[in-house]
């Protein structure tokens with residue numbers, strides 16, 4: 083086994099954070115991952131309690147966002163929140179943790195919709211309007227990293243996931259990424275005979291990456307890739323209808339019963355990361371197949387989002403596909 087490292091994780095209790103911290107601990111690293119209630123990164127001094135510790139790595143996952151149309155309705159707050167919390171982390175890295183490698187998480191929506199989603203284009207063109215502020219705060223994070231690394235000779239890396247999926251997502255009523263919402267709706271159609279109405283015409287295409295795949299990539303690339311942006315996706319996208327059919331097959335629901343509401347917000351028509359760089363950096367990368375990846379997620383959604391909220395107590399009817 084490789085040397086045990088001391089690692090700081092922001093957002094370590096979020097969806098990705100829970101999977102990442104548990105994988106880091108499993109391979110023997112010592113992880114410090116405070117919750118926002120104990121370490122609110124909106125406070126510029128939030129990280130000073132750890133000034134005297136010397137971390138080998140910092141994973142900065144914390145971000146103030148949600149799926150669906152959340153970004154559309156909170157652009158101003160998103161700017162203030164995310165710029166503040168990113169600055170807190172960047173400043174701490176450059177002032178107290180110069181020995182640490184900083185690994186941040188970017189977003190595929192920072193890419194302009196009219197360009198190929200390859201790393202060279204991360205700062206090129208204009209991100210989609212509905213996600214503009216969130217996207218720009220992620221670009222600013224990358225620019226902040228570059229600037230501090232240049233001035234102080236620091237080590238860093240940015241990983242850009244396509245939409246993450248896996249078990250143990252959020253069950254606190256927040257807006258869901260499309261795949262969780264799709265599973266929830268189909269399960270409710272199957273179990274409670276509710277109409278399954280999806281947003282858009284179902285031809286908009288999406289890519290997913292299993293959270294365990296993303297974590298494996300993060301562990302593999304963190305020690306050996308320096309100063310780069312790296313897309314982390316499965317390299318394939320599918321129409322929403324295909325995801326829906328796959329879920330129907332596993333759940334036992336007739337896909338012809340699904341209705342499509344073309345009047346609703348659906349975001350980009352297509353979104354698939356170009357992953358040549360990832361394949362070059364890690365030729366053995368072999369993502370979990372969609373069928374195998376979806377199985378435990380369907381079981382999780384059934385238990386936490388569907389059976390825990392039978393028809394009479396289900397409050398949210400929102401769909402984000």
Ligand SMILES: NC(=O)c1ccc[n+]([C@@H]2O[C@H](COP(=O)([O-])OP(=O)(O)OC[C@H]3O[C@@H](n4cnc5c(N)ncnc54)[C@H](OP(=O)(O)O)[C@@H]3O)[C@@H](O)[C@H]2O)c1
Nearest residue numbers: 093095096097098117118122123124143144145187245246
């Ligand atoms: N999920 C995806 O599909 C996806 C795709 C692309 C990029 N990303 C990026 O990946 C990262 C992790 O995503 P995720 O899905 O795991 O998000 P998540 O579940 O919403 O987790 C975000 C975390 O940020 C923390 N946070 C928010 N405001 C904070 C503050 N003021 N101070 C300290 N911590 C704060 C929260 O901490 P508490 O829980 O303790 O409040 C939460 O754990 C984010 O940077 C996101 O932008 C995610």
